[in-house]
Amino acid sequence: MDKKILLKLAYRNLMTHRLRTLLTLTGVIIGISAIVFLVSLAFGLERLVSREITGGNAFQLIDIGTGNSQIVKLDNEAIQKIKSIKEIKNVEPSISIGGKGKKTDVEIDATIIGADKQYLNWSGFSPKWGKIIDEPDKAVINTAYAKFLGEGDPNKYLGQKITLDILIPKDYSGEAEDRKAENQEFLISGIIKDETNVKIYTDYHNLTKLGVKNYSQLKAELVKPSDASYARKAVENMGYRTQYIGDTVAQIEQIFNIFKIILASFGLIALVVAGLGLFNTLTISLLERIKEVALMKILGMKKEDINRMFMTEAVIFGIFGGMAGIIIGIIFGIIANAILNHFAIRAGGDPVTIFYFSPLFLAGMLIFSTLVGFFTGFYPARRAAKVDALDVLRYE
Amino acid sequence: MDKNQPIHHQTIIRIEKLHKKFFTGKHLFTALRDIDLEIKATDFVVIYGPSGCGKTTLLNIIAGIDQPTAGEVEVRDTEIFKLSDDQRGIFRSKKMGFIHQFPLWIKSLNTLENIAFPLLIEGEAEDYALSCAQNVMEELKIADLAKPKPTSLSGGEQQRASLARAIVTNPWIILADEPTGNLDSHASDLLMKFLERLNKKHKRTIILVTHNQDYWPLGTRRIEMKDGEIVRDTHN
Numbered sequence: 001m002d003k004k005i006l007l008k009l010a011y012r013n014l015m016t017h018r019l020r021t022l023l024t025l026t027g028v029i030i031g032i033s034a035i036v037f038l039v040s041l042a043f044g045l046e047r048l049v050s051r052e053i054t055g056g057n058a059f060q061l062i063d064i065g066t067g068n069s070q071i072v073k074l075d076n077e078a079i080q081k082i083k084s085i086k087e088i089k090n091v092e093p094s095i096s097i098g099g100k101g102k103k104t105d106v107e108i109d110a111t112i113i114g115a116d117k118q119y120l121n122w123s124g125f126s127p128k129w130g131k132i133i134d135e136p137d138k139a140v141i142n143t144a145y146a147k148f149l150g151e152g153d154p155n156k157y158l159g160q161k162i163t164l165d166i167l168i169p170k171d172y173s174g175e176a177e178d179r180k181a182e183n184q185e186f187l188i189s190g191i192i193k194d195e196t197n198v199k200i201y202t203d204y205h206n207l208t209k210l211g212v213k214n215y216s217q218l219k220a221e222l223v224k225p226s227d228a229s230y231a232r233k234a235v236e237n238m239g240y241r242t243q244y245i246g247d248t249v250a251q252i253e254q255i256f257n258i259f260k261i262i263l264a265s266f267g268l269i270a271l272v273v274a275g276l277g278l279f280n281t282l283t284i285s286l287l288e289r290i291k292e293v294a295l296m297k298i299l300g301m302k303k304e305d306i307n308r309m310f311m312t313e314a315v316i317f318g319i320f321g322g323m324a325g326i327i328i329g330i331i332f333g334i335i336a337n338a339i340l341n342h343f344a345i346r347a348g349g350d351p352v353t354i355f356y357f358s359p360l361f362l363a364g365m366l367i368f369s370t371l372v373g374f375f376t377g378f379y380p381a382r383r384a385a386k387v388d389a390l391d392v393l394r395y396e
Numbered sequence: 397m398d399k400n401q402p403i404h405h406q407t408i409i410r411i412e413k414l415h416k417k418f419f420t421g422k423h424l425f426t427a428l429r430d431i432d433l434e435i436k437a438t439d440f441v442v443i444y445g446p447s448g449c450g451k452t453t454l455l456n457i458i459a460g461i462d463q464p465t466a467g468e469v470e471v472r473d474t475e476i477f478k479l480s481d482d483q484r485g486i487f488r489s490k491k492m493g494f495i496h497q498f499p500l501w502i503k504s505l506n507t508l509e510n511i512a513f514p515l516l517i518e519g520e521a522e523d524y525a526l527s528c529a530q531n532v533m534e535e536l537k538i539a540d541l542a543k544p545k546p547t548s549l550s551g552g553e554q555q556r557a558s559l560a561r562a563i564v565t566n567p568w569i570i571l572a573d574e575p576t577g578n579l580d581s582h583a584s585d586l587l588m589k590f591l592e593r594l595n596k597k598h599k600r601t602i603i604l605v606t607h608n609q610d611y612w613p614l615g616t617r618r619i620e621m622k623d624g625e626i627v628r629d630t631h632n
Contacts, residue, residue, distance in 0.1 A: 016503060291500050292502050296517075299485075299561075300485040
């Protein structure tokens with residue numbers, strides 16, 4: 001029998017009981033939309049976290065440190081050696097040492113970070129007010145330090161002078177004792193939003209001028225991200241420790257995969273209930289139409305075609321339920337995102353996208369929904385194909 | 397079968413040593429006993445007899461809907477019970493039309509589509525099937541009943557539509573099981589006239605099961621059954 005006719009027949013059968021069809025379809029839609037909504041939330045959160053970590057061109061960078069080694073040092077010689085690795089394009093250092101920020105007669109402990117513009121750019125560093133360090137005597141402070149300077153809009157501190165006492169540890173200077181460089185003055189060029197510990201960023205040359213010879217960390221830029229494992233091995237062979245954002249992202253992905261499974265399971269419960277509803281509808285539909293099925297057999301319709309007709313009905317539920325469920329899941333996600341952002345903005349935060357609708361996942365959901373229809377229809381369709389026309393006639 | 401014979405001498409159905417037994421509850425019931433029967437292509441066979449004598453069982457076996465316990469049924473050189481279920485279904489669809497006492501319908505289709513359905517099963521294009529159905533409906537003077545659902549028609553109209561569905565594939569044989577059992581006399585007469593015309597004008601084999609003695613003279617041959625056996629076979 002022509003497939004178009006089978007499709008038309010299945011459609012007509014469904015339309016004969018519109019309310020029942022609509023209710024059954026609603027069940028599938030709820031199940032699919034619940035999964036789409038919840039898993040897209042997990043996808044969105046994963047992306048948000050990953051992007052937070054992998055700002056800038058993070059996949060092209062490896063972090064290099066000494067671990068706890070007292071033998072290897074991160075100095076200019078190390079930079080040259082690492083730069084000579086062919087998979088590495090560029091290397092930039094950073095220094096992280098302690099110090100004190102001073103305001104008239106008050107002091108505050110601070111972390112002084114020495115890094116140049118390139119290093120900060122690689123770190124996804126972006127001041128909320130002002131600009132990144134572009135001259136040697138400039139510094140960028142965080143909002144935690146701005147609070148120490150005074151209340152009100154942090155913007156007003158741009159261009160102001162700050163005074164720092166910088167502690168030069170002996171490990172960094174190679175000297176016999178730790179030393180303090182007092183009353184170092186800088187002009188605030190930018191302020192970053194960070195309420196945690198007090199941090200002050202300045203060009204690392206300002207610290208090397210004070211006698212710092214060893215760096216806390218290096219960032220090496222790869223020629224291409226796929227070189228990461230070769231480059232890391234080469235650096236580690238020199239005695240250094242490396243960290244690559246790809247490892248962290250892989251760990252995040254693992255955690256979020258579990259999160260997705262948990263959320264999908266909640267949606268799946270709804271889909272299982274919908275599947276049972278669909279199974280029930282198809283079975284009742286068969287019982288109601290048993291005389292029709294007997295008639296079709298008497299008229300010569302093949303078992304295979306009867307099976308296909310019922311399967312088509314089941315798959316129609318799967319496909320349309322899937323499509324509508326995906327659309328409704330997306331709409332609910334967009335609405336939820338808008339509501340959350342509304343509150344986030346009112347609370348002074350930045351708008352974020354916490355729902356991500358992965359096209360691949362959505363396509364997968366459509367296939368999954370179709371398969372739910374297919375497998376749910378399997379038994380009623382087989383039963384329909386096996387109907388004994390004579391039994392039905394005798395009963396009649 | 398000698399195909400050079402004139403059509404009225406050609407045997408269309410040959411039944412040999414047909415037995416049918418089935419269980420009714422725990423009791424084995426013999427519905428048909430040792431039936432031998434030859435039906436010619438131009439026969440209008442009227443089968444009658446008391447309830448439970450095996451008329452409907454015989455008709456169902458000829459149509460290939462029911463299986464015999466023993467014996468052979470040959471329709472135009474085809475031993476129908478050597479075919480698979482699906483093959484037998486296709487054979488029935490092409491070569492036989494069936495009219496039941498209570499017509500069965502596909503409720504989601506209108507009358508025209510229901511009548512066209514056997515052709516759609518055969519794989520004909522929808523337009524062609526509907527146009528054939530329309531022609532048959534016009535011939536049976538029920539063209540105005542094309543649009544409504546068949547279940548909304550009167551008993552007589554439903555039976556005429558049922559006849560239209562039975563003949564839309566232009567079959568060799570039309571099997572009718574108590575087609576007037578549920579109709580008033582006017583609707584019954586009309587239906588019988590159509591069956592008679594199909595036999596006389598269109599040379600179709602008609603096998604009619606009926607209790608109504610008024611229609612027995614219509615047949616060219618009368619078969620009386622009792623307790624699963626043919627007790628009388630009269631040619632008019």
